[in-house]
Amino acid sequence: SQTIHQWPATLVQPVGSPLSLECTVEGTSNPNLYWYRQAAGRGLQLLFYSVGIGQISSEVPQNLSASRPQDRQFILSSKKLLLSDSGFYLCAWSVPDTYNSPLHFGNGTRLTVT
Amino acid sequence: AQSVTQPDIHITVSEGASLELRCNYSYGATPYLFWYVQSPGQGLQLLLKYFSGDTLVQGIKGFEAEFKRSQSSFNLRKPSVHWSDAAEYFCAVAPGFQKLVFGTGTRLLVSP
Numbered sequence: 670s671q672t673i674h675q676w677p678a679t680l681v682q683p684v685g686s687p688l689s690l691e692c693t694v695e696g697t698s699n700p701n702l703y704w705y706r707q708a709a710g711r712g713l714q715l716l717f718y719s720v721g722i723g724q725i726s727s728e729v730p731q732n733l734s735a736s737r738p739q740d741r742q743f744i745l746s747s748k749k750l751l752l753s754d755s756g757f758y759l760c761a762w763s764v765p766d767t768y769n770s771p772l773h774f775g776n777g778t779r780l781t782v783t
Numbered sequence: 784a785q786s787v788t789q790p791d792i793h794i795t796v797s798e799g800a801s802l803e804l805r806c807n808y809s810y811g812a813t814p815y816l817f818w819y820v821q822s823p824g825q826g827l828q829l830l831l832k833y834f835s836g837d838t839l840v841q842g843i844k845g846f847e848a849e850f851k852r853s854q855s856s857f858n859l860r861k862p863s864v865h866w867s868d869a870a871e872y873f874c875a876v877a878p879g880f881q882k883l884v885f886g887t888g889t890r891l892l893v894s895p
Contacts, residue, residue, distance in 0.1 A: 771832055
């Protein structure tokens with residue numbers, strides 16, 4: 670069966686420091702991968718998605734970037750964190766080439782920028 | 784632009800009582816609709832989905848949802864709520880290829 674792993678679970682970082690969040694998927698090949706951010710009272714916002722290695726689509730301009738160095742690995746990064754980057758970050762995957770495939774989420778990373 | 788509205792930020796229901804969470808969507812074509820549940824500090828779990836066919840969809844944990852095109856709604860229901868149902872519930876629509884747009888969520892509180 671497919672599983673998705675996301676780490677770390679919690680992270681406290683000072684303003685201006687770099688960020689690297691990692692997500693890996695097991696049990697499936699060439700999944701579509703997503704990074705969402707959840708801010709209090711604002712639902713989930715799609716940040717990035719990827720349909721293949723090295724292919725990244727950004728949904729909103731921001732201080733973050735994403736990379737997909739391997740088929741089942743998705744990394745969210747920042748060179749210098751801002752206070753506004755605080756939030757709950759969720760990685761998700763879906764079956765490729767299927768219009769109505771639901772998303773399967775990891776357990777999230779709670780990021781607090783101080 | 785496609786959007787999802789969940790008008791209730793919080794709902795409190797007594798254990799054993801029935802539940803209905805509201806969801807309205809804005810989308811020009813036939814939507815693909817989903818309900819997810821999120822326990823505190825956790826990721827989201829898919830409860831059910833609607834693509835086509837029968838407008839009453841059954842999901843996990845005793846939940847169901849009814850698609851009403853005339854009202855642009857996809858409300859989530861459960862006949863008898865359990866304390867373990869306390870969580871945040873998200874409605875979502877898939878307006879584009881493999882991308883979901885989520886509502887802002889409804890937090891369900893269950894009173895004894």
